[in-house]
Amino acid sequence: ISFIPKFINHLFRCKTISMVGAEQLLLDTHSLKTVLLDLPSIGSQVVRKAPASYTKIVVKGMTRAEMILKVVMAPHEPSVVFVDNYIKLLADGNPETFQKTLDMKGLKRSEQSSMLELFRQRLPTPPSGTDGGPSLSFSTPTPEQENSRIRKLEKLIKKRL
Secondary structure, three states: OOHHHHHHHHHHHOOOHHHHHHHHHHHHHHHHHHHHHHHEEEEEOOOOOOOOOHOOOOOOOOHHHHHHHHHHHHHOOOOHHHHHHHHHHOOEEEEEEEEHHHHHOOOOHHHOOOOOOOOHHHHHOOOOOOOOOOOOOOOOHHHHHHHHHHHHHHHHHHHHO
């Protein structure tokens, strides 16, 4: 689906997203993911599962979009925790993608340069051994925890409407 990379590129065009804005985008992204997964069977008389390859592409791409938004929602201090969390959630060693994420957070260029340097230092090296240092990162939530958090956000938004 060429839609998903375009969607992610449009996410990166958003500059300085507030916490509430990022939460809303995360909810919208999750809803969009659900619709995309249901898309092959919409209007069909026969209830059937979408092709596995389609489901895999949608889940992988939209999960990446969700992870980008989760990183944007995370506090950027302490820097080491933020960088490690980014590397863990996105598994992306591209400094340009990291830079775009920092832009979305609205960090100043001076803050970004020190974060980029830390990012380059913290990137995992190919399997030649680990540094043995302590790991400071958030644990990745299970799908059940994630669905629960999204339901809570949906209820909160409905209360405000």
